[in-house]
Amino acid sequence: MPRKLPALNADNRAFWQGGEQGELLIHHCAACSRYFHPPAPLCPHCASFDVAPEAVSGKGKVLSYTINYQPWTPDLEVPYVVAIIELAEQAGLQFVSNVVGIPVTDVHIDMPVRVSFLNVEDVWLPLFEKDQ
């Protein structure tokens, strides 16, 4: 599937390249002990600058999802699932990704998932597979 790749910067580089070592790296605040995403130089919860990327379990669940059947570009493979994934580490710690590896009609809300990385150029995209 053709993908538009993120522009890497000092804040997001760990998130997009952690997959090279098989790690999902999420920014964590040492002052309030909370994770946050997207990565930023200060904590959105307490405004501390004492933040750094930390490896999380890569496990989570599907909060919500949609199935795209529309081939927006000629080389786009459909159908595919766009999902909001909530990570296991913290309620509300979520981002948008794809659920891959199972038929799109098997995806459901609250389905347990785990991260799976797709390397494209210098980026390791965190996608999610069904967790057994």
Ligand code: ZN
């Ligand atoms: Zn904080």
